[in-house]
Amino acid sequence: MASRLRKAGIGLTAAGGLAIALVGGWEGLKLASYRDVIGVWTACYGETRGIKPGMRFTKAQCDTMLIDGLEDFEAGMRACLARPDAIPEKPYVAFLSLAYNVGVGTFCRSSVAKKANTGDLRGACDALMLYVNAGGRRIQGLVNRRTAERKLCLEGVR
Template sequence: MKTRLKAAGGGLAALTLAGSMAIQTVGGFEGLRLYAYRDVVGIWTACYGATKDIKPGMKFSKATCDNMLVDSLIVHEQGMRACLKAPDALPIETYVAGLSLTYNVGVGTFCRSTAAHKLNAGDIRGACDSLTMFNKAGGRVVGGLVKRRAQEKALCLKAVA
């Protein structure tokens, strides 16, 4: 399993620069809640935006949430990498911005997105510009997503001349 987030050997101590950047970026956007809550569209969510197997009344420690985030980022990274032709050729900032989008919208949506298609065509600027299209939840524009996508776009464009 190829990853840019962790060096061989695993564990949080083995995080690469991309891994640390991804945790900061996604963790910062998602925020941390140590209990289950309903998100803006009513989906049970906890920790750093985790939705898988989350039920009402669940509580978590920060350490558990941190581990869940790393594990989920790696799963999402694997899905993202599977639909990109040359993921290791992407600048680290573009890679992390793509992973942040993938984490938020899901692997399938990312893989079908204009961003993925443009990255595969070598159009990094176009891919970064397209991130702002993902600003809706439940069919309506959400201010937090508008802000997140603008920040992801800025990160994505950092390495573009």
Template sequence: MSRLRKAGLGLTAAGAMAVALVGGWEGLRTKAYIPIPGDVPTVCFGETRGVKMGDTYTVAQCKEMLGKRLVEFETGMRSCLRQPDAIGDKPYVAFLSLSYNIGSRAFCGSTVARRANAGDIKGACDAILAFNKAGGRVVQGLVNRRAEERRICLGGEL
């Protein structure tokens, strides 16, 4: 069950937070690009699935894609959390942002998920900081994003 949308009512508070957090960090680019040398083609709000260089989308298509993918990543994230509905909205959204960025499989195998499942939400929030590399090297943009995800996870305002 998604905490991002209420049937027929649109986004929940958690859904609005997720869109703002992920959309803000990913940024909107309607033409495919390579974010970091050696990375895969990316478009819209960080979408990589099936993207080829030269692809272009409208803003409306990008927003629709983000909404669908957030629900998809939420499903993946929830599958490995023992009690996802017991997690507060802010940690939940921070975990979803991380999952969206690193992938559901990586999230499910992470210390973040293990600590959350053990009931150690603060420890799970702290573990977010470890995901600051791309291509084997620390990337300042990821350092900044992880610090913001951790801050929100620990109860900070979005």
């Protein structure tokens, strides 16, 4: 299975809708490019790829970028998970939110991925809380986001 976010030609799955709500809600929507907390040019729902100063977007463009971005990050996340389709929906979406936020490389090297690959989903959910720093400092917004991701994640492993 290539993606759990969309049904071929039909639209979003429940996981896709949940991912958009979770990631979009935490990233927030900004229609003009800006520098994030560590100085990276960002726009829309936390998109950094190809973003430059002075860029502007419509909400529709941002919505499309979010969906496309989630699918790209999902593909990268799936590549480093031993059994991605065995992961229940809520932990899967929480892991995708982390991958979208920290990048696929960081996700693939993370304690979250390592624990998920050994079948320790509860440990993987708890490990989300290790990723609350940016630019070498603890960011309260990341603490809040990881707390929400962990809560969602644990709902899926009980």
